[in-house]
Structures are given as C-alpha cells and as structure tokens.
Amino acid sequence: MVAPLKLGIAGLGTVGAEVVRVIARQQKTLAQRCGRGIEVTAVTARSKAKKRGLDLKGVVWAKSPLALANDPNVDCFVELMGGADEPALSAIEAALRAGKSVVTANKALIAKHGTKLAELAERQGAALNFEAAVCAAIPVIKTLREGLAGTDVNRIYGILNGTCNYILTRMEQEGLSFEACLKDAQRLGYAEANPSFDVDGHDTAQKLSILASLAFGTKVAEGAVSVEGISSITPEDLNAAQDLGYRVKLLGVAVRTKTGIEQRVHPTMVPRSSSIAQVMGVTNAVTVDGEGFSPITLVGPGAGAAATAASVVADIADAARGLRALPFGRPVAKLGTTKKAPMERHEGGYYIRLLARDLPGTAATIAARLAEQGISIESIVQRHPDGSREVGTGKKSVPVPVILITYATTEDAVRRALAAVQRDKVISGRPQVIRIEKN
Template sequence: MTQPLRIAIAGLGTVGAGVIRLIETNGELIARRAGRPIEVVAVSARDRSRDRGVDLSRYQWVDDTAALVHAGDADVVVELIGGSDGPALTLARTSLSAGKSFVTANKAMIAHHGLELAEVAEAKGVALKFEAAVAGGVPVIKGLREGAAANEISQVFGILNGTCNFILSKMESEGRDFAEVLAEAQALGFAEADPSFDIDGVDAAHKLSILASIAFGTRPAFDAVAVTGIRHVLAADIAEAAALGYRIRLVGVGEAGPHGLFQRVHPHLVPLDHPLAHVTGSLNAVVAEGNFVGRLFFQGRGAGDGPTASAVVADLIDIARGEFGPPYAMPAASLTAAAPEQASERRGRAYVRLHVADKVGVLAEIAAAMRDAGVSIESLMQRGANADGSVLVAIVTHEGPERCIAQALEKLESSASVLGRPMWMHVLGG
C-alpha cells in the first residue's frame, strides 16, 4: 500500500475543523487524486474542551504548538492559527527548518515573512504552499504560478476582501449608510468585532502583495502598498456612482512597468460593463493580464470554512504528488527587488466628492482650484442642502496626472467653504 501523507494541524477554528471534515468526507476521492491517502495524525489548539463538530479523539493532541513539528511522525504541518508573527511564524520557521513541508492560509504572515520562509523551504527541499491565503477557494495563486507561468503578466487587480464587498453591495442594493451595514455584517459574522483590517484595506493589501510577487517575479513588498479603505464611503457616493453608470468596489491593483512596481488598494468606480462591477456579496474576484493568454478572470468565495479548507487540501494533494516547486513561481534568489512606482505621474480619471457650504461662489471656487492645478472637469453635480446647511458636490475628471488632483484637493481642504475632508476615488480603467 502507498504510504499516506501524514499531516499535523495547528489551529482548529472553522477552517481547521473544515480541513478535517473535508478529508473525512472526500477521503477516497482525495486519495485517488493525490495518488495516496492523506491522513491527519496530530492537532493543536488552545482549548481541548471546545466542540468543533468533528471527532478529534483519533488524533494525537499537542498542547505546545511548536512541538507539533515532531508529533505523529508528520510529513506536513498545516498552520491555521493566523497572525503575522507569534506562534504562527515560530511554527513556520521550526517546521521548515526541520525539513517538514508547510501549508498555511495566513496571508499576513506570508505578506510579511514569505520571502524568508521561501528561502528556507527551497534550501531544505520541502514545500511551502499558501493557496488559501488569497481569495479562499479561488485557485488564483495556482492559476498565476502554474497556468499562466509562460506569460509575462502586466497587471493583476481585483476584489480581494469579501467583507468590504458585502458592505458595498448592501449599501448599493438597499441605499443604506456604511455604519448600519457594517453592524449587520458583524452580526452575520462577515466582519470581525474589530473590523479595521478589513474596512481599512489592510487585509486586501496583504493579498495584493502576495499576488504581485507571484505575477511579476518581484520580492513581496507589503510596505509599498498604498492603502485606503471604505469607511468614508457614503450612501450618497454609491448613488452618484450609479447615476454615472458605475459601481463602487474596493480594488487592489498591481502593475509592473518601466517605472517600477505599483501596488494600491483603494475604492474605485467600476464601469457597469466591467466584470468586477457584477461581483457582489462576499465574493472575491481577480483579473490578470498576460501577454499571450490575454485576460484571465477568477471568481469565487473568498472566505469561510469550505472554500478555505478546499484550498488547503488542494495544496496537500500537490505535496502528496511530489509537486513542490518554488513558492513564488521562481526561485526566491531570482525575485527582483523592484522599486515602488510613485502614483503622482500616473494618469487616470477620478471621482471627487466634497461637502461644501451652501452659498454663492463656492462652485466657482472649486472650478478655479481644479483649473489652477491643471485638472479638467468632465462633469460636476450639486445635490440639495443637508441638515447642517451643506451641499454635496460630486466631480468626475477627465484623464490626467494624479498629482494634479492631489494639488487641487490640498488647496480646497484649506478653504473655509469646504466642510470636512474630500473623498477621492479612482475610475477603473480610466
């Protein structure tokens, strides 16, 4: 009989329990596809007494997560603890240094320490796999690393956070404000009690930095990602976008070009004829542009026990088959240290929303600030007075350098007529 692949799992939350449930439910099918059985031999978590809906009595329980490396004669360690540092990173370093293959769904750890871990894995001749770290069950890492391996990728972008997409979709379909929909997302379990990583774009930035490294052959550069989240998007912005033929989505964009590596997570106005405009709810979607394959579009559930467990077990099947390969599609030593491209000279169209005093001359002041900064206005709309006496002004610009819009907004922010900070969103594809 073919020797089974023995795995040890750290972390028995919804995903960890989901991995066990998937292996138990589809064990025969998995064995046929992997060429040998995959067996759980040891587990570790903080609380032994918690009911996780799976029978853990057949597995060796290890209280010290770091000791899991040597438990049950495991071939592979699966980390589902989370966190960029702490026990997860210790376990990753210990496992790989001991010559054990390592599978993780931990996007924060891979974004911050993936290069270091890849170097150890390659030196030890073992696998480091993290398909579940980006877009849950959507095989986008495998698609870029393997399916599009012969292509030069010029751009990768997409909707990388299901919580933000759920909130924006709800605001769009029901006309509700951000705070109200966020509270509902928390009640439904789509958002954490502290949702900052999601709504401020950090989670999406972790994922973007991983995708960019694989797509462009560059060293992971999370610190170079420019990040703006969705907490300041208003229902009025959603309505204005709809009137103009757009939907608002939080989009991560990565591009490699002659001026360096550009990475940004930012709310965008997405044209209705673009596929990302129709990605709703908690779904994720990623678009990649290859020079021979053309446009690739990946879409699916980006979180949850089922999709994430599916991606984890897919990595285990690869390891069972002996399909290791470099974690970032090419040896870590050949990844380039690309300089970050500055956004100031990038060209595009923009949406700008201001709350201004309802008085004579304000629109002229706005138009003058835009003119003086070299911004050409495509359309300008003013909506009725709010309870505080302000009015909403929404502007869409013609294509131009981003530095010009930044200069115009800097001038307007100092104006007594502008109430609060302006909101600036990019128009996707323009």
C-alpha cells in the same frame, strides 16, 4: 504500494476541523487522485477538551505546534492557527528545516515572512503551499504561479475582502450609511467586533502583497502597499456612481508602471459593465490583465470554513503527489525588490464631490484651479435638491453638491487643485475623492 502522506494539523478551529472532516469524507477520492492515501496522524490545539464533533481516535495530540512540526511521524505540517509571528513562524520553520511539506492558510504570516520562508523551503527542497491564504476557494495562487507561468502580467486587481464588499453592496442597494451596514455585518458575523483590520483595508493589503509578488516576481512587501479604507464612502457617492455608470468597490490593485510596481488599496469606481462590478455581497474576485489575452476574472467565495478547507486540502493533495513548485514562482534569488510608490505619482481618472458654496464666481474659481493643474473635466453634475439652481447665483446659502469626473491626471495635480479650492473658501468641508479604475 506508496505509503500514505501523514498529516500533522496545528489548529482545530472552524477551518482546521473542516479540513479533518473533508479528508475523512474524501479519503477514497484523494487516494485515487494522488496515487497514495492521506491521513491525519497528529494534531495540536489550544484545548484538547473542546467539543469539535471530530473522530480523532488514534490521532496523537502534540504538546505544541513546534513539537508537532518536529514529529518524525509527520510528513506534512498543516498550519491553521493564524497570526503573523509565533508560534506559527517557528513551527513552520522547523518543519521546513526537516524537509517536510508545509501547508498554511495564514495570509498575515506569508505577507510578513513569506520571502524568508520561501528561501528556507527552496534550500531544503520542501514544499510551501499557501493557496488558502488569499481568496479561500479561488485558485488564484496556482493561476499566477503555474497557469500563467509564461505570461507577463501588467496588472492584477480585485475584491479581496468580503466584509467590505458586503457593506458596500448593502449601502448601494438599500441606501444605508456605512455605520448602519457595519453594525449589521457584525451582527451577522461578517465583521469582527473590532472591524478596523477589514474596513481600513489592511486585510486586503496583506493579500495584495502576496499576489503582487507572484504576478511581478518581487519579494513580498506589505509595507509597499498604500492603504485607504471605506469608512468615508457615503450613500451619496454610491448614488452618484450609479448615475455616472460606475460602482464603488474596495480594490487591491498592483500594476506595472514605468517607475516600478504600484500597489494600492482604496475605494475605487469601476465601470458597471465590468466583470468585477457584478461581484456583490461577501464574494471575492480577482482580475488578471496580462500580455496576449483579454483580462481574466476569477470569482468565488473568499472566506468561510468550507471554502478555505477546500484550498487547504488541494494544497495537501499537491504535497501527496510530490509536487514542489517554487512558492512564489521564481527562485528567491531572482525576486526583485519593490518600494512603496508615492500615491502622488498615480495616474488615472478621478471622481470628485464638492460642497460648493452658492456664491458668485464659485464655479469659475473651481474650474480655474483645476485648469491651473492641467486637469480636464470629462463631466460635471450639480446635484441640487430641487433641481432648479446653478452654482454661483447667490440665491441661497446652502452648499450645492458638485460632482466632477476627470480625464486621466495625476494624484498630485488633483491634491494641489483641491487644496487651492479650499484656500479660496468656495467649498464647505473636505472634498470627497475616489479613484477610477478602467477595464
């Protein structure tokens, strides 16, 4: 009879506590599916006295994460503390050096140290599983690493942050400002007291760097991701997007180009007919565009104790089965390197919203500056409050909103054209620019 897999769990917050409950509740099912039992034998947490509603009778309390990782009675070290560095890093390294399986939900640590840890796991013949680090219950890591192992991925993109998707959904559906939606998201617990990590795009960037490594066989490089957040998005942009057949989402996008892998996080207009445009609220989604098949979109809960615990337990089950997949799908020695691609080289369509001054020649000046940079306009809309005027009549001095949708062009061309328009002083304020991502 095969001995049960003995777990040491570091971190008993909402996710860690839920993992303990799931293992206790699904003990019989897990044993049947894995061919052996799974039991929690040791834990560690900041406070032993805290009430968690868990039955931990007979479970050893380790003095520290490092002590837990080195415990000879632990076969699989489960790290659920969080944080990009210590104490999680040293504890995981110790467990891997001992040849133990490691399961973690720590996206920050994998984004920063994933390549180094994968190399250590490979050298020691140990498992390093981190499905829950990206999109919680959505099995995107295994899909890329195992399900699509024989496929060349050309592009992967998705809604990787539920907070931002919730805010943009509320703004669109209720016409609220970014500030009002953020305040409500904080009240409901969807956003932190300091929400910058989410709304400025850094959470998405960490997750994207992990997905890009799996999709394109490169070393994890969070610093190679260009990042913009959603704080500049207004209800006017969302209304215009709806009129033009688009919806605004904060996307993480990694795409293979002629010059390398382009990784970017920014507000994006996507066709309303696309699968990813239908994903609302706190839900996450990832689309994989590969050779030989139509894009695949995976949708599901991207956060929450139950969703995250489900992925953690699935990784533990793999360890119990004795599965040892390479963490990033390839030997570390075969992983390529990637550098931050200058956004100026990005090619695609653009949404541009200008506040045009109502002066003679304004429209002609804007058109001329765009033409100088080789930018072709797919559509132009003048959103007058009374619907009665054209830009350039000079009848009123109030700036008129003008919305342009371009055909594919470069970011550099758009920036040069808009800089020239601003120097001409035919617009008020800064132009709003949102990239368009086609299906």
